[in-house]
Amino acid sequence: MCCGIIGVLAIDGGSVAHVIRESLKRLEYRGYDSIGVATKYNGRLYIKKDKGKIDEIHRKLNLDALPGDIGIGHTRWATHGEPSQVNSHPHTDCKNQIAVVHNGIIENFLELRKELIERGHKFKSATDTEVIPHLIESFIEDGYTLEDAVQSTLAKLHGTYAIVVLYSHLKKLICARKESPLILGVGERALYCASDIPAFLPMTNKVLFLNDGDLAILQGGEIQLRRIQSFSSPIQIRKPVLIDWTPEMAQKGGMPHFMLKEIHEQPKAVQNTLRIRTEEIDRLVKLLNEANEIILTAAGTSYHACLYGGYLFAKLAKINSQQIISSEFSEKIGETLTDKSAILAISQSGETSDTLNAINYARNYGAKISAITNVVGSSITRSADYFIYTLAGPEIGVAATKTFLVQITTLALLGLTLAEIRGILNNSEVQDLRQQLFNIPKLIEQVIEKREDSIKVTADLLAHKPNFLFLGRGINTPTAMEGALKLKEISYIHAEAYPAGESKHGPIALIEPDFPVVFIAPQDNTFDRIVGNIMEMKARGARIISVTDSRKIHDLSDHTFWVPKGVPDIFTPLVNIVPLQLFSYYSAVRRNHNPDKPRNLAKSVTVL
Numbered sequence: 319m320c321c322g323i324i325g326v327l328a329i330d331g332g333s334v335a336h337v338i339r340e341s342l343k344r345l346e347y348r349g350y351d352s353i354g355v356a357t358k359y360n361g362r363l364y365i366k367k368d369k370g371k372i373d374e375i376h377r378k379l380n381l382d383a384l385p386g387d388i389g390i391g392h393t394r395w396a397t398h399g400e401p402s403q404v405n406s407h408p409h410t411d412c413k414n415q416i417a418v419v420h421n422g423i424i425e426n427f428l429e430l431r432k433e434l435i436e437r438g439h440k441f442k443s444a445t446d447t448e449v450i451p452h453l454i455e456s457f458i459e460d461g462y463t464l465e466d467a468v469q470s471t472l473a474k475l476h477g478t479y480a481i482v483v484l485y486s487h488l489k490k491l492i493c494a495r496k497e498s499p500l501i502l503g504v505g506e507r508a509l510y511c512a513s514d515i516p517a518f519l520p521m522t523n524k525v526l527f528l529n530d531g532d533l534a535i536l537q538g539g540e541i542q543l544r545r546i547q548s549f550s551s552p553i554q555i556r557k558p559v560l561i562d563w564t565p566e567m568a569q570k571g572g573m574p575h576f577m578l579k580e581i582h583e584q585p586k587a588v589q590n591t592l593r594i595r596t597e598e599i600d601r602l603v604k605l606l607n608e609a610n611e612i613i614l615t616a617a618g619t620s621y622h623a624c625l626y627g628g629y630l631f632a633k634l635a636k637i638n639s640q641q642i643i644s645s646e647f648s649e650k651i652g653e654t655l656t657d658k659s660a661i662l663a664i665s666q667s668g669e670t671s672d673t674l675n676a677i678n679y680a681r682n683y684g685a686k687i688s689a690i691t692n693v694v695g696s697s698i699t700r701s702a703d704y705f706i707y708t709l710a711g712p713e714i715g716v717a718a719t720k721t722f723l724v725q726i727t728t729l730a731l732l733g734l735t736l737a738e739i740r741g742i743l744n745n746s747e748v749q750d751l752r753q754q755l756f757n758i759p760k761l762i763e764q765v766i767e768k769r770e771d772s773i774k775v776t777a778d779l780l781a782h783k784p785n786f787l788f789l790g791r792g793i794n795t796p797t798a799m800e801g802a803l804k805l806k807e808i809s810y811i812h813a814e815a816y817p818a819g820e821s822k823h824g825p826i827a828l829i830e831p832d833f834p835v836v837f838i839a840p841q842d843n844t845f846d847r848i849v850g851n852i853m854e855m856k857a858r859g860a861r862i863i864s865v866t867d868s869r870k871i872h873d874l875s876d877h878t879f880w881v882p883k884g885v886p887d888i889f890t891p892l893v894n895i896v897p898l899q900l901f902s903y904y905s906a907v908r909r910n911h912n913p914d915k916p917r918n919l920a921k922s923v924t925v926l
């Protein structure tokens with residue numbers, strides 16, 4: 319999901335540096351904060367890497383000048399360590415003989431790093447990846463072959479990875495994957511391994527898919543496969559598959575738009591975010607818990623995450639908080655902040671001027687500043703006392719989808735810990751909820767798999783409507799607001815959201831026969847009241863679209879977007895928003911708009 323990796327072995331002995339650079343360019347959508355290439359020539363490694371976009375770095379360093387007929391490359395989306403020259407991949411061992419590119423997260427890197435440092439290894443970067451070349455080095459020093467050294471190293475890692483290893487003494491690439499993507503390309507003149515098909519598609523369309531837990535050895539024109547878990551004999555090589563995508567389609571995983579691809583990536587993005595280290599959550603919780611007041615602030619979709627956080631903190635941890643749209647922050651809060659106020663700012667880009675401005679305002683009063691962002695090294699991380707990175711990987715579509723889900727996932731993790739340390743829930747209650755939270759990625763996957771087609775049919779039917787009303791209650795009021803925002807921003811259909819209970823105080827005046835009203839209606843404690851709201855709307859002829867797990871609501875609805883039963887009330891927004899994202903997407907497509915680039919909007923807004 320984040321970072322792109324590539325390895326190229328030229329069977330015919332041609333030079334590979336320019337091939338790697340062009341491949342990285344096609345993988346840039348997977349990450350673009352740093353670039354690096356390593357090649358091997360005459361028994362030594364040559365490496366060029368830096369922070370920045372590939373074209374800039376190529377102009378500065380001339381990547382194509384790297385010599386050799388074998389090499390690896392990486393385009394980075396930082397997760398550990400700021401974007402910088404030293405943190406860029408490839409990473410090497412002490413003797414610069416082993417170079418590694420990696421996509422994923424090594425969870426136990428701190429322990430491994432400590433052990434290696436005690437044994438005399440010298441580390442250059444702040445990344446989790448660097449433990450890998452050092453571990454391989456130590457096994458090679460113990461007399462292991464390269465492949466056995468890589469395999470023994472992988473056995474020590476907890477977390478996720480796709481890696482490619484280059485060694486100065488052998489014309490051989492070793493690559494392996496666990497829960498991060500990696501595929502092989504079989505060309506006439508070269509073998510490739512890469513995170514994704516576009517990397518090598520112009521050179522070959524013969525793709526060999528690796529299974530989770532596979533390790534591949536590329537040497538000469540040959541590919542050998544092993545299982546990471548077993549040192550026994552090689553496993554049988556599968557037949558390459560022929561791909562008929564254009565490189566542009568391939569960048570979007572065969573999907574027509576990044577937005578759709580990113581909606582489909584949500585189960586994985588949430589799963590990755592659930593892996594945020596407990597210590598990171600604990601530190602932020604401590605900051606919030608020690609404060610006299612908590613204020614969440616953000617813009618756009620991230621503001622809806624703040625609203626979710628407000629309901630969640632109150633329900634789960636009995637904490638009151640305020641949520642303020644960042645551009646209103648100073649006006650709304652006035653001079654009331656103190657050094658006992660805690661601010662939690664949420665911004666996927668970490669660059670939104672309104673949000674940065676709110677933080678700076680709060681800092682003048684000595685307030686403690688924390689942040690949740692998806693972009694490592696972004697401005698918000700420099701303005702905050704403490705921050706957490708969500709792990710969605712880069713989001714290219716302008717409309718936030720997966721970054722919203724990971725924000726509310728992070729808030730759910732914070733809420734659970736807050737509830738526990740404040741003694742509102744006991745440890746076993748927290749563990750039980752945590753277990754159910756960890757099950758959410760599977761449920762999101764089910765919604766996408768089972769409901770996408772019928773949601774598209776409904777969108778096709780209703781996309782000509784000029785106005786929509788979105789209604790929800792309680793913790794799904796923010797879901798209604800986010801659903802309306804998505805529809806408005808990419809399909810240009812006017813959509814308004816209200817707490818359902820408020821609809822009788824104004825919006826109901828708009829209702830005439832066939833006016834579409836979307837209800838977010840899970841079977842929680844608001845159920846009976848939302849049924850009442852649906853009846854009020856039906857009585858005036860509204861067309862009811864519902865997101866629900868209830869047959870009773872289904873019977874009252876003209877269209878139902880089914881979601882799974884049994885999700886704890888406080889986590890239902892994580893599942894309920896998904897059909898609404900798909901509905902917006904298909905409405906935009908039906909109206910012939912490009913959902914990835916809505917008019918007048920930008921991915922990050924750096925003006926006030």
Ligand code: G6P
Nearest residue numbers: 617618619620665666667670920
């Ligand atoms: C822009 C984008 C929105 C986004 C908002 C906040 O308006 O178009 O999709 O929600 O900025 O962005 P942030 O990066 O701070 O979450």
